[in-house]
Amino acid sequence: MSDIVKYRCKRCQGQTRHQELFRKDQDLSGEGAYHVIRYDLVECLGCENIRFFKSSYSSDGEFDENGNIIPDVELYPPDTLRKQPKWMSSLLWPFDPDLGSANQEIIDLINEIYIALQNGISRLAIMGIRALVETIMIKKVGDHNAFSKNMDRFQEGGYISPTQREALDAVLEAGHATIHRAYRPSAQQVQAAIDIVENIIEAIYVSDQNRKRFSDVPKRGS
Ligand SMILES: [Zn+2]
Structure with missing residues (x-):
């Protein structure tokens, strides 16, 4: 033909x-x-x-x-709505030759969220985003058996600012409504949710790695 x-x-x-x-x-x-x-x-x-x-x-x-x-x-393949953040590869570290990346669960969740995003499956995407937030919180502050308690510890630990807490609460509420109240988020809402969560991941995981690159700068007065 x-x-x-x-x-x-x-x-x-x-x-x-x-x-x-x-x-x-x-x-x-x-x-x-x-x-x-x-x-x-x-x-x-x-x-x-x-x-x-x-x-x-x-x-x-x-x-x-x-x-x-x-x-x-x-x-x-569908038109890709958005590309994965360029810092995704740095999530591979720390990497253990036997156990793999310490962040493998987070990487897998982000990959699956993007598959849902790219195929317009907004409810699964928002559920995945909620699971991603929960995974990160438990890794950082342990599991306190309730979402709100984990979130409190997460904020007290300095992982998120009060402004980020508000944004994250809105994302988690959308996830909760999707699972329990037959809510269907719009594509724009899912995009906003992944923006918020990616900013937090970058601040926690990637900026921390970048900060360590300056660890050999001599201290003042030394
Ligand atoms: Zn072409």
């Missing part, structure tokens, strides 16, 4: 020519309703990036001004 179509390529940053590698249409029409699912495998002719489109054309859906069906399109 040699159809050339234009799609937006995330890697090339714009509309580029794509080559159709494979297409299959599945006709699910019936009872006077039109419904076709089109599967496309396309390759960007700029960077050779390959993506998969699943487009659903349904007479029950929306139409453009020319009366053509506007397809519902799913894309894989």
Whole structure:
């Protein structure tokens, strides 16, 4: 197949020519309703990036001004909403050759949260963010058997400022509401939540490592 179509390529940053590698249409029409699912495998002719489109054309859906069906399109891999912070690799330290990274649980949770974020699974993302906060708190101040008590110890220990505490309380409340009160956070709320938590992780884990790089600076008066 040699159809050339234009799609937006995330890697090339714009509309580029794509080559159709494979297409299959599945006709699910019936009872006077039109419904076709089109599967496309396309390759960007700029960077050779390959993506998969699943487009659903349904007479029950929306139409453009020319009366053509506007397809519902799913894309894989999805457009990445945000990149992981550049300090992720420094979380690997301290690293034990036998036991691995001391922060492996935190790294795994962040990776899973990003998978949920990138696939628009906002409820699982916010639950993951809540689990991430709990994991960090317990690692730093131990488990006091209640979220609020852990948070109090966390703040008393100087890991977060009163302002960060307020922001974190809002994130945890959103997580709690998602789990217990059928709440569905918006994509923007999930983004704000991960912003807050990443700032705290950076301050606790990464800035501390950076501070240690200055440990050999001679003290004043010495
Ligand atoms: Zn490209």
